[in-house]
Structures are given as C-alpha cells and as structure tokens.
Amino acid sequence: MHRGDEVFITKSGKYYHYFDDDCPTSSSILKGKRQAQRIKEDEAKARGYSLCRHCAKEYNEDLRERGLRRNANGEIERAGCGAAILLFGLGAGVIFAVSSYLI
Ligand SMILES: [Zn+2]
Structure with missing residues (x-):
C-alpha cells in the first residue's frame, strides 16, 4: 500500500x-493543504529526489509488519517464517488445551 508506481513531489522539496498519511508531508498533501505533483517513483529518482525519511521509516515498518525485510541489495525478502510457524503452533496448542478443558 505504501509503495506505488507514483509518488508525490513538492515544489520546494x-x-x-x-x-501515506503517516508522513506529515503526505498527510497535508492528501488533505489538500499542500501542492504536490504526482510522478513515477523512477522518474523522481532520476530527477535526483530521494525518499523522504518519514516515508522510508513507515515503509520499512510496514515491511516488517508483513514479515518482509530488505536484504543488502535492497531487495525485499520474506523474514521470520520460523516465528510465524512457532506462533501458529502455540495458538493451536492453546485452542487444543482450552477445548479439552471445556469437554
Ligand atoms: Zn514523506
């Protein structure tokens, strides 16, 4: 959801x-308080823009929430599969324990 083909650029920035309204700048753009232009992310990079640090932070957190992370090459890869399986196992164990108690 954070990452689209298009991004906002502001006149002065x-x-x-x-x-994403987690970023104060994007938030004011989305509310119509600030003028911005929509361009392709690749084009923004080509024009020398860099990713806003708020957006970068939110984007990385979003990836982490989804169990994804960036590797050293900047590629997105899945992380923490083991943890998910462990949590699932724990959940199933609790449900089993509760249902056998009720019976
Ligand atoms: Zn931003």
Missing part, C-alpha cells in the same frame, strides 16, 4: 513521498 528534495524528497519524494509515498501516498
């Missing part, structure tokens, strides 16, 4: 922003 050096940074580009994702369409």
Whole structure:
C-alpha cells in the first residue's frame, strides 16, 4: 500500500513521498493543504529526489509488519517464517488445551 508506481513531489522539496498519511508531508498533501505533483517513483529518482525519511521509516515498518525485510541489495525478502510457524503452533496448542478443558 505504501509503495506505488507514483509518488508525490513538492515544489520546494528534495524528497519524494509515498501516498501515506503517516508522513506529515503526505498527510497535508492528501488533505489538500499542500501542492504536490504526482510522478513515477523512477522518474523522481532520476530527477535526483530521494525518499523522504518519514516515508522510508513507515515503509520499512510496514515491511516488517508483513514479515518482509530488505536484504543488502535492497531487495525485499520474506523474514521470520520460523516465528510465524512457532506462533501458529502455540495458538493451536492453546485452542487444543482450552477445548479439552471445556469437554
Ligand atoms: Zn514523506
């Protein structure tokens, strides 16, 4: 959801922003308080814009929430599969324990 093909750029800024109101700049753009232009992310990079640090932070947190992370090459990969399986196992164990108690 954070990452689309298009991003916002503001007239004065050096940074580009994702369409996400977790970023104060994007938030004011989305509310119509600030003028911005929509361009392709690749084009923004080509024009020398860099990703806003708020957007970068939110984007990385979003990836983590989904069990994804960026590797050293900046590629997105899945992380924490083991933890998910462990949690699932624990959940199933609790449900089993509760249902056998009720019976
Ligand atoms: Zn931003």
